[in-house]
Amino acid sequence: MKIVKTQYFTFGDSGHEFRLESGEKIGPVVLAYETYGELNSCKNNAILIEHALSGDAHAAGFHQGDDRPGWWNDLIGPGKAFDTDKYFVICSNVLGGCSGSTGPASINPKTNKHYALDFPVVTIKDMVNAQKHLIDHLGIDKLLTVAGGSMGGMQALKWLVNYPDRIHSVIPIATALKHSPQQIAFNEVGRQAVMADPHWQDGNYYGGQHPDKGLAVARMIGHITYMSDASMLEKFGRLKTDKKEPFKFTADFQVEGYLRYRGENFVKRFDANSYLYITKALDKFDVLDGRTLQQLFHGIKTRVMVIAFKSDWLYPAYQSKEIVKACKLSGVEATFCEVDSTYGHDAFLLEIKEEAHLIKHFLDKVYHKCAQTIK
Numbered sequence: 001m002k003i004v005k006t007q008y009f010t011f012g013d014s015g016h017e018f019r020l021e022s023g024e025k026i027g028p029v030v031l032a033y034e035t036y037g038e039l040n041s042c043k044n045n046a047i048l049i050e051h052a053l054s055g056d057a058h059a060a061g062f063h064q065g066d067d068r069p070g071w072w073n074d075l076i077g078p079g080k081a082f083d084t085d086k087y088f089v090i091c092s093n094v095l096g097g098c099s100g101s102t103g104p105a106s107i108n109p110k111t112n113k114h115y116a117l118d119f120p121v122v123t124i125k126d127m128v129n130a131q132k133h134l135i136d137h138l139g140i141d142k143l144l145t146v147a148g149g150s151m152g153g154m155q156a157l158k159w160l161v162n163y164p165d166r167i168h169s170v171i172p173i174a175t176a177l178k179h180s181p182q183q184i185a186f187n188e189v190g191r192q193a194v195m196a197d198p199h200w201q202d203g204n205y206y207g208g209q210h211p212d213k214g215l216a217v218a219r220m221i222g223h224i225t226y227m228s229d230a231s232m233l234e235k236f237g238r239l240k241t242d243k244k245e246p247f248k249f250t251a252d253f254q255v256e257g258y259l260r261y262r263g264e265n266f267v268k269r270f271d272a273n274s275y276l277y278i279t280k281a282l283d284k285f286d287v288l289d290g291r292t293l294q295q296l297f298h299g300i301k302t303r304v305m306v307i308a309f310k311s312d313w314l315y316p317a318y319q320s321k322e323i324v325k326a327c328k329l330s331g332v333e334a335t336f337c338e339v340d341s342t343y344g345h346d347a348f349l350l351e352i353k354e355e356a357h358l359i360k361h362f363l364d365k366v367y368h369k370c371a372q373t374i375k
Contacts, residue, residue, distance in 0.1 A: 004061035004070075006032050006100055009092075011133045018130065024120040028109070031134050032057045032100025033092035036076055037084030039140070044370050046140045047082055047363075048131065049091040050148025050155040052348075053222075053278055054270060056099035059091035060084075074352040081356040087144065087363070094155075095130040096122040096278055098271035105206065105271045117203035122277060124151075124285045128158040135166070144367060147171035147359070149348030150315065151278070157287045157323070160302055169303040169366045171359060174312055174348040176319035177296075177326065178286035183314065186225055187279040190218035194272050203273050215272045216263030223262050228311040228344030293322070297330035304334040305362045307355065309347035335362065 012018035012027030019025050034057045039046060049059050049072065060076035062069050070091075075081040082089050093101040096119070104119035111118075135143065146156045146167055153175025160170045176183070197214025199205055227235075236255040243250065243257075251257040288296060304327050308320035317338050327334035339354045341347040348355070 002061065003064050004034055004036065004058075005063070006034055006057055008032055008100065009134050009137050011137070018133075020120055020126050021123045022121050026102070026120055029095065029102045029130060029133075030100070030106070031092045031095070031102075031130060032097075033090060033134060034058060034061075034070075036060050036082075036089040037087055039088040039138070043140055044142065044144065045086065045367070046088045046090060046135075046138070046143050048135065048143050048146045048159075049076065049082070049089060050146060050152030051091060051094065052148070052150035052152050053275075053282065054219075054266065055152070056097065057091050057093040057101075058099075060089070071349065075356060075359070081359040082147075082363075083360070086367070090134075090138070092131055092134055094127040094278070096127070096274060096281065098274040099269075103271065104203070104273035104277060114206040116206065116273060119273070119277065121280070123281050124154050124158050125162065127281070128155055128162060131155075131159075132163060132166070141166070143167045144370060145169040145171055145363060147173070148175075149173035150175055150345065151282055154282070154285050154287070158285075160297065160300065160304070161287055164300040164302050167302055168370050169305070169362070171305050171307065171362065172320075172323060173307040173355075174309055174315045174320070174345055175323075176315055177288055177322055179283050180319070184283045186221065186314075187283055190221050191276050191279060193217040193221065194276060197272075200272065203276075205272070210267070211272045212264075212267040215267045215270065215275060216260075218263075218275060219266040219270075220259040220263045223259060225314040226345045228313065228342055230311060230342040231344055231346070234342065293326040294329040296326045297332045300330065300332050302332065303362075303366055304332055305358065306334065306336050307348070307358060308336070308338045309341045309343065309345070309351065310338060311342050312345045312347060314345040 009031045012029040017025035017027030018029045058070040060070040060073045078085045093099045096103045104115045108115045146159045148156050153172035156170045156172045194214040197211035199209045200211040239254045306320050306323050308317040324334050324336040341351045343350045
């Protein structure tokens with residue numbers, strides 16, 4: 001794929017601030033986004049890709065000077081699952097993020113200082129509502145599909161519930177209707193690791209030393225949950241490192257060194273406060289919002305394909321099956337695919353061949369039906 005550039009959309013100027021689910025207002029709001037492929041004359045080939053916790057708008061292609069492509073490059077591009085010869089693909093960094101979109105590291109126009117913890121609480125609903133402003137700005141009345149894994153799947157589900165008339169289909173992958181106590185627990189341990197770092201300074205670390213140690217530990221904890229016992233055994237076993245450091249608690253095993261590497265690299269590109277805000281949004285997410293499974297998708301005509309992975313213990317398959325059950329009880333046309341993978345939760349980023357086959361076939365059917373409707 002050719003070199004891509006991140007674009008920026010601003011809305012919510014003074015007097016028209018963006019209202020959040022909490023009732024608070026914020027503005028102006030900037031959303032960083034990238035597009036791949038071309039929007040056709042009927043504007044019926046647009047696909048919105050949703051990123052996970054640590055993702056961003058750079059889903060595919062290369063930035064100038066980069067040697068690594070976007071995070072879902074293997075699925076987005078000419079001839080791939082999200083075929084950019086056929087579809088117009090959009091991906092934006094979420095509200096509250098730290099890769100170009102407005103978040104706690106942004107400058108508060110009222111104070112000319114970083115928002116830090118003055119940044120309001122944001123929810124998955126707020127992220128989706130902000131994306132709707134972007135889709136309106138691009139002149140798209142109805143998306144062909146909204147797809148994403150993990151937190152991206154939650155955003156897809158929120159699109160399904162809040163804006164079913166604006167989408168033809170959704171593809172939630174390795175996700176859930178709401179977080180379980182165990183999922184909340186892992187996120188809380190990560191948040192506590194960040195806030196225990198003496199450099200966190202109640203979120204006011206901008207301009208000084210960032211809480212890198214705490215955020216690195218949070219990432220290490222998270223990364224353990226993204227893998228499976230089988231994938232760790234296959235990747236590392238009990239292999240030792242070659243390093244002979246004069247310290248009793250050095251990283252003797254390769255898995256220890258790998259986790260430290262992941263943590264140290266994460267802090268180079270992610271803001272600690274964004275981590276706190278986004279993980280809290282994940283934990284607060286409950287698409288049911290007091291409704292029963294039968295009521296959840298009642299009256300919705302959107303097509304759904306849910307993908308899960310057998311070794312995913314962070315978002316186990318039973319949670320995906322609950323989404324499918326809600327669809328069936330509500331009369332929504334739904335397909336469920338459970339991929340036999342050993343990669344754990346990371347499978348949604350790694351099981352490219354299986355996902356590509358499923359997604360390509362599903363989108364072909366949705367697009368064909370959409371084209372027939374227009375005729």
